[in-house]
Amino acid sequence: MTDSTPPTESQKPILIVEDDPDTVWLIRLYLERDGHSVIEARDGIDGLRKALTESPRLVVLDIMLPGMDGLAVCERLRAESDVPIIMLTARVDESDRLTGLDSGADDYVTKPFSPRELAARIRAVLRRTSPKQDDHNAGKTLSFGPIELDMRAGSVKVDGEMLRFTATEMRLLSYLMLNNGQILSRDSIIEKVLGYGYDGMGRTVDTHISNIRRKLEKSAGRRYVHTVYGMGYRFGDA
Structure with a gap:
């Protein structure tokens, strides 16, 4: 058999x-x-x-x-x-x-x-x-305004509309949402989300952030991911 x-x-x-x-x-x-x-x-x-x-x-x-x-x-x-x-x-x-x-x-x-x-x-x-058994955020549902991120289901919704995010984008968005209102440097994103660094990695972070921002703005009609020049990025209202 x-x-x-x-x-x-x-x-x-x-x-x-x-x-x-x-x-x-x-x-x-x-x-x-x-x-x-x-x-x-x-x-x-x-x-x-x-x-x-x-x-x-x-x-x-x-x-x-x-x-x-x-x-x-x-x-x-x-x-x-x-x-x-x-x-x-x-x-x-x-x-x-x-x-x-x-x-x-x-x-x-x-x-x-x-x-x-x-x-x-x-x-x-x-x-x-890859989902981790000991990751306490793996089963969380995070919400902010019209945005809902379900880590267990691997989904991002804005006003109930499903958006397509890569696994890396979803993990980065969860890090931003969990630190709502805080300024997060590129270095902290590389360490906490990407897990390693190399020459030019900062531009990789910028590109992932740009993709997240574009997808959210297209559906929500407003900006939730803000650039703090010389410091990093902040998630939240303007």
């Missing part, structure tokens, strides 16, 4: 969407050393299909892909799934790299990269996007 028990979160594979076989081999080597199972796709179309049908735990997604580029895959996938996404990019312009975050990625890594750094980034993204 076939065991129909669904895999636990830790048993789900990591999907690598990358057309360079040497890069795939190197990433697979380090992920399997960390105890992960791995599945592969060599073009964007197959990558999108596997991301939607194979229920991966995380997707490592190259930007430059045949068939469908990584940004398009990310946007299509994000419209249907909250799976964590780390983008790989050979582009050196920071605005190009941050486009991946605007498309819904949780993080990006620039080629050429250290496989150890990528493995560390993957561990950090999985830590912050």
Whole structure:
């Protein structure tokens, strides 16, 4: 009899969407050393299909892909799934790299990269996007005005309308709401929400904040996430 028990979160594979076989081999080597199972796709179309049908735990997604580029895959996938996404990019312009975050990625890594750094980034993204049994905020419902954040259900609503947030955006919003009215520095956000830092990480925080602000304002018609210049960000009324 076939065991129909669904895999636990830790048993789900990591999907690598990358057309360079040497890069795939190197990433697979380090992920399997960390105890992960791995599945592969060599073009964007197959990558999108596997991301939607194979229920991966995380997707490592190259930007430059045949068939469908990584940004398009990310946007299509994000419209249907909250799976964590780390983008790989050979582009050196920071605005190009941050486009991946605007498309819904949780993080990006620039080629050429250290496989150890990528493995560390993957561990950090999985830590912050996986529910923790000892996380006392995991089952909370946070409310402020028309905004309702249900951490257990993984949902954000404004006036009852469901909004699509990535797992990283949801965790960051919960940190902002739990510290309503307080000024939170980039460093505190990196430490408490993202869990690690690297050169340029401040811009990554800015991009996630910008996406949260845009989504809330579009539905609520007003601003709840405020920039305090030279200091950080504050959640609440103006």
